[in-house]
Amino acid sequence: MRRCVASLNRRVWAESCRRDRAWRVGACARALTTDAAREQGATARAWWAGSLAVGASFGLGAWYLATHPGPALAKDVSSLPEYSKEEVAKHRTPEDRVWVTYKEGVYDITDWVDIHPGGKARLMMAAGSAIDPFWSMYQQHNTQQVRDILEGYRIGSLEGGAPPPPEDPYADDPKDRLPALIVRSARPMNAEPPRELLTGSVITPTEVFYIRNHLPVPRIDEAQYSLRIEGQGIKTLDLSLDRLKAEFRKHTVTATVQCSGNRRNDFYAVKDVKGLEWGGAAIGTAVWGGVRLGEVLQAAGLDPGAEGVRHVQFFGADADGAGQAYAASIPVHRALDPRADVLLAYEMNGAPLTRDHGAPLRVIVPGTAGCRSVKWVTKVVPSGEEADSLWQRRDYKAFSPSVGWDEVDWDSAPAIQAMPVTSLICEPAPGARVEPEDLVTVKGYAWSGGGNRVIRVDVTADGGATWHTAELEGVEQEEGRNWAWVLWSAEVEVPGTPGEVEIAAKATDASYNTQPEAPGPIWNLRGVNCNSWPRIRIVAEEAQ
Amino acid sequence: MRRCVASLNRRVWAESCRRDRAWRVGACARALTTDAAREQGATARAWWAGSLAVGASFGLGAWYLATHPGPALAKDVSSLPEYSKEEVAKHRTPEDRVWVTYKEGVYDITDWVDIHPGGKARLMMAAGSAIDPFWSMYQQHNTQQVRDILEGYRIGSLEGGAPPPPEDPYADDPKDRLPALIVRSARPMNAEPPRELLTGSVITPTEVFYIRNHLPVPRIDEAQYSLRIEGQGIKTLDLSLDRLKAEFRKHTVTATVQCSGNRRNDFYAVKDVKGLEWGGAAIGTAVWGGVRLGEVLQAAGLDPGAEGVRHVQFFGADADGAGQAYAASIPVHRALDPRADVLLAYEMNGAPLTRDHGAPLRVIVPGTAGCRSVKWVTKVVPSGEEADSLWQRRDYKAFSPSVGWDEVDWDSAPAIQAMPVTSLICEPAPGARVEPEDLVTVKGYAWSGGGNRVIRVDVTADGGATWHTAELEGVEQEEGRNWAWVLWSAEVEVPGTPGEVEIAAKATDASYNTQPEAPGPIWNLRGVNCNSWPRIRIVAEEAQ
Incomplete structure (x- = not known):
């Protein structure tokens, strides 16, 4: 029964995406009668909107209320039981029911886990504990509508009341961004310049260059920084920035970097999609200076003909509350090909990288979607597999126009690498x-x-x-x-x-x-x- | 004055191409008052249709006569002077006027030389002599209309009458071609299978594979055959087929080869173009067996980092009457890259190459327009330049829809190499x-x-x-x-x-x-x- 309803939810949610542009939201789901609520004889019907974490731009429409006049969302929380943190912590699996807390509320989200558009894995990181730090990270959840909808899953309150609010993970983001940038999402920061600024020169000034962050901007002490190279069939290397510069030749490449969501607004004009509403300026061209990734990998002993190594994975220092780092990968032959000019770059337009653009070190994969040019790179791993992140396995893929959220088989399309003209x-x-x-x-x-x-x-x-x-x-x-x-x-x-x-x-x-x-x-x-x-x-x- | 008229001719000709599909012809030009004709006080106004030699399919419309009622094309040849072969032979440059003979006729084609769509160089090969062998090679000239139009340039007759007709250069073409093939041009042979035959299996049977010949099929004695490798910065190698097979590892590649004119018929439906009216079956997939071109070039001492070597040229044994061989080239990095799988192939689908497909040796450049996979290859030349053939510099390039024959700047577009999806x-x-x-x-x-x-x-x-x-x-x-x-x-x-x-x-x-x-x-x-x-x-x- 639950499975059926969840499936219905998915269809309803997909339909909602089709209907209403204002309803530009990760997902919605009809709250089910939960065990706890059933105990009290109360019926909770509500909608909870989640979202992909990847910087989608949000805003819940009034679609539900307009089309589903029914039980009010508000419920008398004072009649609900109190639970201790320890009791909540016991509910970490679907078998035990999956509970989370948000401020002083306790929620049973078991039926939502499988249909969370940001992925079950990401949601399960919060199982048995507070979602506050995650919502603080993925601030697109923080709208009144999303909170109202979460309330539909409410089963109780936390003993001792709300814990202290988490620190703002974006508090340390750079403050010196160009005011002219058009901000598509402030937390994480995603911004593009007015398109007229792009045609000024072939090389885009660093301050004008679009910013595409998935998470808070890490602050890395260059003196303490070290890049780890490890993985299948190679020796582990830990390279400080100084050592990287001293042991490998500097190489510069003039390369355009483009977000694969660039020009997404043109799709919104057809029918709703999900993601940041980029105009056409999530693209820029810079002179990148650094060392060739291939030379570093060969120094670590990677044999270009090595059996079983098919990809090179990159991990960033930008991580969420649970320590999940931004990660992506590229085919190993591209990483090793000197003609492919893949860099571990420490310079942009002749100056050290700025924090927004990956200081002190980032990957530059020319000709390839920006999401593979991992910023703040801390680890490089040759592997038989692509990076196991949503950013590699799910977010940056495209399907037929007739494939909706109901039918999508994420494994049926390859991760975007080279981009179309x-x-x-x-x-x-x-x-x-x-x-x-x-x-x-x-x-x-x-x-x-x-x-x-x-x-x-x-x-x-x-x-x-x-x-x-x-x-x-x-x-x-x-x-x-x-x-x-x-x-x-x-x-x-x-x-x-x-x-x-x-x-x-x-x-x-x-x-x-x-x-x-x-x-x-x-x-x-x-x-x-x-x-x-x-x-x-x-x-x-x-x-x- | 001549220049202006020639320019006008080019415009008129371009216009004619736009107007009339029947006018699917290389070019037309208003004949000018030539020196010789002027001597006789006669005014010759006529049209001569030439054509690109590259297997275009032909047929002159009645456009000129319909739109330019004027002097009849027929003229009283008995009133024209007689010239000896020796006299004709003196007229080999624009300064001396360019004369040619066709059968017993003598023609002053000076004003046509610069606007010959097949190129001045190709036309000038016949200067001062008979064009019969060339028309025998490029049989698309052999229509009554083209001959009528040539007559407009008539200035005299050959002493002693017509020379014996040239031998049919296509007499030795293969006779065992699949009758089901749809012939788009018989001389040279260009044929494609019915499209329904393509979906039978991923590997196209050799007999079903489309045939794209630019010239008569050479007959090569495998025992006498030798491939020459020569050029910038390498030692010259002459390799028999046995030596090639003995000294280099065999490598097989399953690759699709497609004519860049494939599906040209869909363009004809928009407005006239020039070339063989291919449906959609000038494409096929075979298992090619041979040796890697890169290994042969390295055996000849080609340094992958050699300064100044940017292309590898290929010359075929198929040549026209003047000995001009079919030629094309590819970028040198592609030739040397083992991942690019460029072959000198002697097998197709597990059997020795057939004559129509390049026996005994051909180039296979996977992923690239078929015109670069030179058949009957006899010479491979690393060079600073692309092949100096029309097939490289002119025929296989594309321009904006608004660029006509009047405006085209052939050097402004790159030769087609990799093909679009x-x-x-x-x-x-x-x-x-x-x-x-x-x-x-x-x-x-x-x-x-x-x-x-x-x-x-x-x-x-x-x-x-x-x-x-x-x-x-x-x-x-x-x-x-x-x-x-x-x-x-x-x-x-x-x-x-x-x-x-x-x-x-x-x-x-x-x-x-x-x-x-x-x-x-x-x-x-x-x-x-x-x-x-x-x-x-x-x-x-x-x-x-």
Whole structure:
């Protein structure tokens, strides 16, 4: 019975995602009649919204209340029993029921465990204890609506009342961020610059570079820092930053880094997805300085032909309350290939890494989704398996537009590595006013993953009847190692009749892959890899 | 003045290509008043259609006559002077005027030289002599219309009348080709199987494999055969087939080879292009056996880090009357990378290569356009430059849809190497009859260049409202070395209302590149790399 209801919940939740953009939320589930509540003869029906931890941007709509007028959510908590911390701690498995506390409340969340969109494992870390530190970390839970819904699972109160609130894990985040950045989520910090700032120069100034954090920014004492290299068939190395710099040649690479959620907003326009509402500026290009990962791995004795080693895993110093570090991996042949230019980087644009960008050391995997370029890297592990994190196994994958949260089989798609060809129109601004027949300068960026050079950008202001081939500006790079984007500029003539004008662009790379026309056919439930033609609308009107 | 007219001609010719599909021809040019004709006070106005030599399919429309009623093309040749072969031979440069003969006619083609779409160099090979051997080689010239138009350049007749006709260079072509092949051009032979034959097995039987010849098939005595390795910074090697097999390890690779003109017919449906009217079956997958090109180059002393060596050129034994061999090149890093699996192959599907497929030795460049997998290879040359052939520098490149023959700058686009993600629907046949609400099994192939695995094929029968994820069948290959296509199969439900039903598909590769929706935005004047969604129409009707 419970299984059926949970399944229903999943469908209802998926439906809710389809219906209401305001309902941009990890998940919702109908609270079940729990054992404890049954004891009291009370029926708890409620909704609890969780979410993927990966920086999704949140806000619960009023969908439930609007469509399900029913029992009020409020309940008389004074009639519920009190439990000690020790009693709560006994409930850590589905067999014993899974209890958690939040402030002074005690909740039985057994029926939610399997359908938590952030994963059962992550939720089970809080089993038998307080979720407060986790919600403090993953602050997207902290809305009144989510709290109201959690109350539906309430079975009692904590003896002695609420424990002291956890420290704010984000209290030590950097304070010197560029005010012009558009913040998509403050805790963790996720922010992108206004797109107009991107076309200023091929190299993106560090302060302007988008920030994509999954967790609080670690503060690492460079003098104490050490990178561990360990794993299958190699000797363990512990390398201080000084030793890394002294023992390995410095290598610099100009590479674009892009969040695979970049341009997710174009998917939201089709139908709801989950994740940060990135515009198109979660991308930037920097000169990265560091040492080649492959040389470090070979120093540790990794044999390029080693049987069974297929991946190299990276672990960051950014970890949640339970110590789960951000982790990701890349194929080992890429890590070892000198032409792939994978770096352990300590410099960005000629200066030491800033804290937001991974100080003192981060991975840079050129041509590959930003989520693999692990920041604050503390451990590198050659392995037969991909990293066992949600960020590797689940979050950054795309499925058919017809695959919803109900049907998704996460193992059926590969983790995003190389990214597809993409572009953006950065200027003019949407809604800009021009005159009919004006020549308008259109500017933007274009990039392709896997080292594929962008060979052409075409721009149209007449629905594709005429394409203008843009001028490209970039840095000189080797064939197959074109890690950096190009900036482009084209002059297009606006039609002679006043009205709204759509300007569209498409980039083509050296494999002659090009961008799909529309986001609909590439829509995917996580909203990743949006690379359809960028389009903006401006207005042609006669001068007054 | 001549320059202006030639330019006008080019525009007129480009326009003609746009207007009339029957006008599927290399080029046309208004004949100018030539010196010789001027001497006689006669004005020659005519059109001559040439063509790219690369197996384009031909047929001159009546466009000129329809739109330019004027002087009749026929002229009284008996009033023209006679010239000796020696006199003709003096006219080999634009300064001396460029003359050629065809049968008993003498022609001044000076004004055509610069605008010959097959290239000035190729045309100038015939300067001062007979074009008969060339037209015999490039038989697409041999239509009544092309001959009529050539007559517009007639300035005289050859003393002693027509020379004996050249031998048929195609007389020795193989005779045992599969009758079921659909011939797109007989001389040179270009043929593809019916698409339904492709989905029979992941490995395409050799007899079914498409044939793409640029010239007559050479007949090579295996015992006499020798491969020369020569060029920048290496020692020259001459390797018999026995020595190649004895000194280098055998290596087999299952790889798909695709003509970059495959699916060109989908471009013809948009607007005219030039080239063989390939359906979608100029592609096949075989198990290739041979030696690694990189190992042979290293045996010749090629240093992977050698300064200045950027390409490896291949020359075939297939040559035209003037001895110009088919030639192409690939980047040197690809040639040397063991993971790129570039072969000098002597086996196809476990048997020695057939003559049509390059016996006794050919290049196989997995993941790359078929034109780089040079057949009947006789010479391999590491070089600072790409091969200096039209097939490398001109024919296999794509431009914006708005670039016509008038504006094209061949150097502005890179030679096609890795190919974009593509797919085809092989079954059901277009026009197939089904009943409303029937479940229809849709089958096809999908492939991506550069070793990118096809991760998903989606099929729709309702205009993209619902996508069915297909089952994939392929061979096990390593990450990044997925050289072989996948065959796919999906069951889709036909709508309940009778009528025409469009079925469309799209493949996605491991870089999450996907196919563009329509051919229009990727249309290019040479008609290469068509990879838009394959679409077929079937008919749903109630059973009688």
